């Protein structure tokens with residue numbers, strides 16, 4: 558029941574045009590799902606990220622690229638409530654209350670958001686999974702956080718999701734450590750998506766995996782993003798990953814955004830010298 562509702566909620570936000578029939582004709586334009594204004598985070602005297610602003614629209618995937626140390630993870634941490642920025646606003650269009658500045662939310666409310674409307678796929682699956690709990694438990698736990706209580710239905714959803722991420726559902730009672738790295742990453746994705754989040758944060762979701770495993774995971778992610786109409790903020794230093802998954806791209810250097818635009822435009826016709834270097838160095842690999 559909760560899953561159905563959550564999925565319907567996702568679908569509604571993914572397809573604002575289709576949701577329009579019963580809306581008033583003079584309805585205000587759709588609101589961004591996430592509105593980020595001037596987010597700044599310092600580590601002592603060092604810039605983590607500075608004055609980052611952007612809007613993310615429902616159903617959109619935003620890629621964030623830049624060299625190591627350019628502030629990608631810091632920014633993602635600030636957006637997802639894991640780090641406290643020194644300045645700025647992170648306004649999320651909640652299903653319950655409409656747009657709220659998540660930085661002003663009380664900690665329990667922010668945690669609730671993190672378990673329901675948001676999902677976070679970590680580079681290292683160990684950071685996103687409960688290693689002592691079975692695969693089914695890892696997936697079911699997220700469902701329970703959104704109110705599911707019926708054991709049989711939770712288990713059935715978990716089995717379904719294991720299948721969707723190409724893990725044999727008969728392994729539902731195995732622990733994550735009995736899985737390969739690629740399987741653990743797919744399990745982390747299932748755990749995150751089962752509850753129908755409206756916004757997914759991903760930090761190098763294919764990093765640390767070997768190339769053939771990466772390709773398969775990317776393919777899977779692309780299918781899920783498309784089918785579920787997911788909105789996502791995706792951090793990576795792999796331009797092939799953003800080319801495949803991101804509608805729009807932000808390029809960071811030294812904690813600041815140096816270029817932003819449609820992914821194909823930025824990659825095919827980079828304007829900033831740093832982006833040109835980034836693109837050309839990839840071509841040389």
Ligand SMILES: Nc1ncnc2c1ncn2[C@@H]1O[C@H](COP(=O)(O)OP(=O)(O)OP(=O)(O)O)[C@@H](O)[C@H]1O
Pocket residue numbers: 600603604605606623624625626627628629630631632794
């Ligand atoms: N906990 C911390 N304490 C102090 N400085 C930090 C901390 N975390 C990050 N920094 C600094 O903030 C800057 C941005 O780091 P961040 O981890 O956000 O980069 P990144 O783009 O995610 O890099 P990578 O691609 O290597 O993951 C760097 O100069 C880094 O040294």
Ligand SMILES: [Mg+2]
Pocket residue numbers: 629630631
């Ligand atoms: Mg990082």
